[in-house]
Amino acid sequence: MQTNNISQKVIEKIKAGKVKMKPKALFVFQAIALLFLAIVAMVFAVFGTSFIGFALKVKGYSPFLIAIILAVALFVVLAWVLSKKFPAFYKKPLLLGLTIILISIAMVSLAVFLTPFHQKIMEYVQVNNIPIISPLYQCGCGCSTSHICSLPKETKPQPSCGCSGGGGQAGGSCGVE
Amino acid sequence: MEEFLGKTDEQLALLTQQGNVEAFGFLIEKYQDKIKKYVRRMVQGPDEPNDITQNVFLKAFENIKGFDTKQRFSPWVYRIAHNETVNYLKKKKPLPLFDFDVFLPRYNIDKEDIENEAEKKLFPPKIEEFINELNFKQKEVILLYYFQELSYQEIAEVLKIPIATVGVRIKRAKEAIKEIASAKGGSASGGKIYANK
Numbered sequence: 001m002q003t004n005n006i007s008q009k010v011i012e013k014i015k016a017g018k019v020k021m022k023p024k025a026l027f028v029f030q031a032i033a034l035l036f037l038a039i040v041a042m043v044f045a046v047f048g049t050s051f052i053g054f055a056l057k058v059k060g061y062s063p064f065l066i067a068i069i070l071a072v073a074l075f076v077v078l079a080w081v082l083s084k085k086f087p088a089f090y091k092k093p094l095l096l097g098l099t100i101i102l103i104s105i106a107m108v109s110l111a112v113f114l115t116p117f118h119q120k121i122m123e124y125v126q127v128n129n130i131p132i133i134s135p136l137y138q139c140g141c142g143c144s145t146s147h148i149c150s151l152p153k154e155t156k157p158q159p160s161c162g163c164s165g166g167g168g169q170a171g172g173s174c175g176v177e
Numbered sequence: 178m179e180e181f182l183g184k185t186d187e188q189l190a191l192l193t194q195q196g197n198v199e200a201f202g203f204l205i206e207k208y209q210d211k212i213k214k215y216v217r218r219m220v221q222g223p224d225e226p227n228d229i230t231q232n233v234f235l236k237a238f239e240n241i242k243g244f245d246t247k248q249r250f251s252p253w254v255y256r257i258a259h260n261e262t263v264n265y266l267k268k269k270k271p272l273p274l275f276d277f278d279v280f281l282p283r284y285n286i287d288k289e290d291i292e293n294e295a296e297k298k299l300f301p302p303k304i305e306e307f308i309n310e311l312n313f314k315q316k317e318v319i320l321l322y323y324f325q326e327l328s329y330q331e332i333a334e335v336l337k338i339p340i341a342t343v344g345v346r347i348k349r350a351k352e353a354i355k356e357i358a359s360a361k362g363g364s365a366s367g368g369k370i371y372a373n374k
Contacts, residue, residue: 006213006227007205010234014198019235021194027243090337094280 034085041079042105048072049109054118055140064139076101186250193241201241204250205234211325212258218320219262221309229265233258252334255327259317259335272313282341307357315350322347 013019048068055065080098083089089097112118122141125134181189181203192200212233217226236257244253266272305324308316321327321335322343329347333340 006209006231006234007202009231010205010238011198011202013235014201014238019238021242022239024194024242027240030243084337091333091339093282093339093341 034082038079038082038086041075041082042101045072045075045079045105046108046112048075049105050112051118051136051140053109053113054122058122058141062140062142068140076105079105187246187248190241190244190250191246193238194244194246201238204237204254208251208254209234212254215255215258215320215325216262218305218308218324219313219317220265225265229258229261233261236261249331249334251327252331255321255325255331255335256337266313276314276342278342278345279338282339282345307354307361310357311350311353315346315353318343318346319350319354 010019049072052065052068052072055062055068080094080101083097083101084094089100092100121133122137124130125137128134181192181200184192184200186204186207189200189204193204209230213226213230216229216233220226220229233254237254240257244250263272308319311319317336318332321332322329327335329340329343332343336343
């Protein structure tokens, strides 16, 4: 009769109010939050990837880009892990899901890279100081309010601007106009 | 309880969502033996199956409003049972986190594999003792497929893995059982597993 006890115990606990149903709104909120986080992770990954392309175009390689690459990898993994919560993804092999995410990020990043998006931000941060964004463009592109960068059609690699020492303050001519 | 006799699990779940505790009681009556058997085979302890089964239904009631009544109820409740079992087993010993079969399952499923009901019936009850020697993941798919009689699709829903991975795990589990059976004096022939006990 142990089995019946399980049924009885559960019903007794429910009727005594020891166990209560979670509201439907909570599950809706969880699903929305999950989707939102996955989208945010994808957006950051796209931003980071297109920024890498832009920084390479403006300044060329700099060790700072390694940090951006790692950040992009982190966001890709986060998007991948979150996507596994959705049936469309967990029903597929994980490699396929990861491939879909990587291709999506690569394609959207390429589209963003081809627009003047980063150039507009770069121009903006050269006259305005925005937390996180300004240091990002200073270190990645070697541009700051004191080192105005342009985006010539034939961009030459810019000298290092010493991000660790204050971001864009050293290194002479960072494409100074 | 007679009022619930003609209703589907999903209709009973809907009634529960609307506050009908008796409907949930009917669902418990329907599933408790199956869930308890599954849990008992997974954890192999004397007292734990009852506690875990009870927790499964308490969790099911707590989360019933998160259940989409357009979906099937049984994979949903087995999913809770799976989570409770995994949580319990993790306290005892760490379970493998990564499974390459989920990453890239190499398995072509055909119709025969997916719904081979005849093979399910042929699966001998005596094979149960061999199952305990399988690893956690293989054991779970075998229990869900042969003993709980869930389809590949439903097992994929319960474990949140690709259907092809279910196929791979069942195939490997059957191979492993054949090896164990032959080592212990049983036999395996024609793709079926028989225990000479």
